[in-house]
Amino acid sequence: MRNIKQFFNLNILLAILLSLASNVSARNEDFYTPKNKVALDYSILADNLSEKLKVELSENNLKIRFGNVQEVQIANNLIEIKGEAFCVLPTEDTQLPINFEAKVNTLRKTVDEVQYKFVETNYAPSADEEVLIRELMKQISRDYKTDRITIAIDGFDANAASDNQKQLTGVGEIKIGEVEWSKINFDVVINADKKATKVTYDIK
Secondary structure, eight states: OOSSOEEEETTSOTTSSHHHHTTSOOOSSSOOOOTTOOSOOHHHHHHHHHHHHHHHHTOSSOEEEEEEEEEEEEETTEEEEEEEEEEEEGGGTEEEEEEEEEEEETTTTEEEEEEEEEOOOTTSOOHHHHHHHHHHHHHHHHHHTOSOEEEEEEEEEEEEETTTEEEEEEEEEEEETTSOOEEEEEEEEEOTTSOEEEEEEEEO
8 A cells, every 4th residue: 555645547647747847848849859969850759759658658649858868870870869858748737757769760760769768756656556557547448438537546466476477456546537536446467568468447
């Protein structure tokens, strides 16, 4: 059990980093090019990151803002870019910081490789909790045919299951659409690839 509730919605783990949101001013652009960098089309990298994050977060309305980055030319027409960025959720007025590394081919104007991870903070969920919330909300969204879902995880237990799987059981509260908060019990089994092989829940 946790002493402090963390609230999340389907758009992705709301309130993970509200304390950091004030550090980055809002912009209307999907991305901006960092100053003092080579003449590189950052929209290519922004589009690539956006598509990957949309799949992971089940959220189509997001933007990318780059922060401090470094550029290193590692071969002819190939530049490695790494640093900080923000995944901006305009409808939630939330900005989720990430660290990323990417290789951009300046001749073909393509992103050959990109990796990223969300920045861990005191407000961020554990790795298990992040997967739990994502998979639980995906299933509830399919069942209720809506993405207007908010969950507060009160706590959960993690236990080893068969075939390198982990069983996460716990309780929380859920709000679907404009309906009032209800209690929820859940039982989610995830595999080594961080995907759910079983999702069951009971809303009371």
